Amino acid sequence: MRTPHGDVQTPVFMPVGTQGTVKALGPDDLRSLEYEIILGNTFHLYLRPGHDLIRDFGGLHNFISWDRPMLTDSGGFQVFSLAQLRKITEEGVRFQSPIDGSYHKFTPEYAVQVQEAIGADIIMTFDECTPYPATREYVKKSMELTTRWAARCREAKTDNGQALFGIVQGGMEKDLREFSAKQIIDIGFDGYAVGGLSVGESKILMWEIADHTLPLLPVGSPHYLMGVGTPEDLLRGIRIGVDMFDCVMPTRNARNGNCFTSQGRVVIKNAQYRRDEAPLDPECECYTCKNFSRAYLRHLYSAGEILASRLLTIHNLAYFQRLIHGARKAIESGSFLEYYSALSQGRGLSLSP
Numbered sequence: 001m002r003t004p005h006g007d008v009q010t011p012v013f014m015p016v017g018t019q020g021t022v023k024a025l026g027p028d029d030l031r032s033l034e035y036e037i038i039l040g041n042t043f044h045l046y047l048r049p050g051h052d053l054i055r056d057f058g059g060l061h062n063f064i065s066w067d068r069p070m071l072t073d074s075g076g077f078q079v080f081s082l083a084q085l086r087k088i089t090e091e092g093v094r095f096q097s098p099i100d101g102s103y104h105k106f107t108p109e110y111a112v113q114v115q116e117a118i119g120a121d122i123i124m125t126f127d128e129c130t131p132y133p134a135t136r137e138y139v140k141k142s143m144e145l146t147t148r149w150a151a152r153c154r155e156a157k158t159d160n161g162q163a164l165f166g167i168v169q170g171g172m173e174k175d176l177r178e179f180s181a182k183q184i185i186d187i188g189f190d191g192y193a194v195g196g197l198s199v200g201e202s203k204i205l206m207w208e209i210a211d212h213t214l215p216l217l218p219v220g221s222p223h224y225l226m227g228v229g230t231p232e233d234l235l236r237g238i239r240i241g242v243d244m245f246d247c248v249m250p251t252r253n254a255r256n257g258n259c260f261t262s263q264g265r266v267v268i269k270n271a272q273y274r275r276d277e278a279p280l281d282p283e284c285e286c287y288t289c290k291n292f293s294r295a296y297l298r299h300l301y302s303a304g305e306i307l308a309s310r311l312l313t314i315h316n317l318a319y320f321q322r323l324i325h326g327a328r329k330a331i332e333s334g335s336f337l338e339y340y341s342a343l344s345q346g347r348g349l350s351l352s353p
Contacts, residue, residue, distance in 0.1 A: 001191075001222055001243075003069040003121035004161050005061060006036065010222065010243040011331075013234060013324050014039045014071060015251060015317055019048070020064045023251050024309040025317075027066045032287070033317050034325075036068055039246045042115055042124075043075035047097055047104075051117040059119025071246075072120040074111045074153075076127040076167075077195075077227065088128060090145070108152040116160060124193065125153040127167045132200045139171035147183045154187050163190035165224060171196060172205055174212050181216040191222035193244075198228045207236065214240045231260060231323055235340050238327050250320050254312035257301045260319040266294070268312065273298045286318035287311075 001008040015022045015030065018041040022030060030038065040060055045051060057063040060070060079086050079093050086095035092107030106114075111126035127146040130139050146169045157164050166189035170176035184192065194213050197206050210225065217223050222243045225233075229247020237245060250260065259266040261281035266273070268280075276294035288297070288311040300308035330339035 001069075001122075001163075003037075003163065005067060005069045005121050008036045008069050009328060011234075011238045011324060011327055012037060012244055013229065013320050014244065014246040016041070016246055016248045017064075018044050018248075020045060020054075020060060022313075022317075023255065024306075024313045027064065029310075029314060030066075030317075031068070033314070033321055035317070035321065037121075038066065038068075038070055040070055040072045040118065040120060041075070041078065042072045042111065042118065043078035045072075045118060046075065046114050047099055051114045055117035055119070059117075061119060069122070070120040071122040071244075072115050072118055072124065073226070074115065074124040074126040074167075075106060076111075076124075077129045079106065088145075090148075092126075092149075093128075108149040109156040112153050112156040112164075116158060116162065120162065122163045122165060122191070123157075124165050125150040125167050125189070127169055127195055129199065130169055130171045130196045132172065132196075134171055136171075136173060136176075139173055139176055143170045143176050143180045147180060147187075150184055150189075151187050154189070165189055165191040165193050165222070167193045167195040167226070168213060168217070169196045170213075172201060172209055174209065177209060177213045178216060181213065185216075185218060189221075191224060191244075192217045193224035193226050195226045197225070210237070210242075211240055214242065217241075229320075231320070232344075234320070234323060235327060235343060238331075238336070239340055250316035251313050254316040255309045257308075257312065259312055260316055268294065268298050268301050268308075270298075280312075280315055281319070284315065284318060284322070286315050288315040288318075 015035060015038050017038045020040060054060050054063050079095055082095055086093050092105055094105045096103055108126040115123035126149050128142045130142040150166050166184040168180045168184050170180040223241055224244035225237050225242045229245050229249050234245055257268045259268060259280055262283040273294040278294055279289040280294055281289050330336040
């Protein structure tokens with residue numbers, strides 16, 4: 001993908017920088033890990049510090065000193081998660097701030113306006129993330145509303161160099177997913193996302209819907225599976241044609257002391273690591289694994305030291321990047337199915353979280 005702030009190789013995993021920062025890390029850490037693109041959250045940045053302030057600083061890239069590509073979501077998922085604090089109408093969504101209780105209103109047009117002020121390279125249409133479970137009648141109405149909102153977003157967008165992605169909804173109903181995909185494609189966007197998955201349904205059902213939906217998207221356009229991101233999910237998604245992923249899993253797990261390694265999951269607080277002189281992952285070349293023992297990392301975590309979050313986050317993001325880079329190289333050499341098979345059988349880089 002070519003963007004105003006550089007090219008992005010796909011498939012790609014985007015670390016989540018909700019508040020304009022990937023938690024515990026600075027931009028230099030992300031660059032050293034070779035991340036080409038990060039995600040910012042429109043909802044949170046709108047509430048604090050405010051999109052007007054960000055615009056006055058020359059956009060989010062300047063504000064956070066990140067000179068590489070960036071994507072912002074539309075805020076639809078965050079509004080969805082408020083549940084009792086919002087009201088959805090044809091015009092848009094009225095919601096109450098979880099920060100100070102103040103009332104706000106997002107329309108499709110305003111969501112685009114806010115994202116244009118933030119200045120990300122890729123912005124998303126405003127959608128209703130359909131809850132699960134939901135009746136077929138609700139899912140249908142929600143999907144149709146998302147389609148109408150998508151058309152309004154497309155109309156509201158100015159010609160400013162930003163790419164606008166449409167979002168396919170339709171809950172767990174395959175025929176509604178088909179209808180949504182057709183309508184969103186007919187409107188015409190720079191890329192296409194599959195939303196409304198990983199919202200409480202089983203993994204089996206999630207992949208049944210993803211497997212059905214991804215082939216409906218146009219060949220040659222970026223395909224983005226929103227909010228899905230275990231190591232297993234990344235490889236399975238790549239296998240069916242997903243180009244882009246985002247998830248808080250590697251960073252959140254790191255702050256909770258859960259680490260992804262080639263030997264499986266390491267819960268660093270466990271007593272078995274108290275005197276462990278080995279690196280977190282002997283197969284990893286990240287800063288954390290090259291310099292610190294499991295025993296020291298356990299000490300930092302047990303003591304509540306901030307450094308624990310930084311070092312464990314560096315490692316988890318290095319793990320995800322290594323997984324993605326391996327998949328990319330396998331695709332280039334025509335050996336992705338072998339790569340996928342080796343990992344799914346537990347050889348080499350473990351898929352166990």
